[in-house]
Amino acid sequence: MNLTSLSDEEMTLEEVVQYYETSQRSLFEFREGIKRGAIQEIPDHLEVDILENWKAYRHDRKAVFSALLSALNYRHWMAHGRYWKPRLDRKYDFNTVYTACYAVDEILKTS
Structure with missing residues (x-):
């Protein structure tokens, strides 16, 4: 095989x-x-809806999903021209974002 x-x-x-x-x-x-017309609109922030549902499903790992959502807010702020003042809970660098993504990936692999 x-x-x-x-x-x-x-x-x-x-x-x-x-x-x-x-x-x-x-x-x-x-x-x-x-x-x-069965689907009226595609949500603006589909990833937020998905991660919020995972937070509810895996409430024991809520902080991990919250960290990734916060990193996504940073990403959106950077990608869309930085024309508003972001409400970020920390400073972001490659390692911070990678760690958040890796932690979520590990949870999803085991769920």
Whole structure:
């Protein structure tokens, strides 16, 4: 059996193809839902909605998700021209952001 790597997971080629087809099908259905009017709008901050739900689901690790949300606020401030005064709870550098992302990734891998 030949295995390939997809996001550091060893999968057979058939599993990779199935994953790709499922993803494509989901995107197509989402696009069609928008066209039919079943989906009225795409949230402005979808990542915030997702992380807030994870905070509620894994309330024991709430601080980890909050740290990533705060880092995303910093990212948005940088990306959108820094025209407002950000409410940041700390100074951010590469290591701070990487640590927040890595911690969330580890939680998601084990959930």
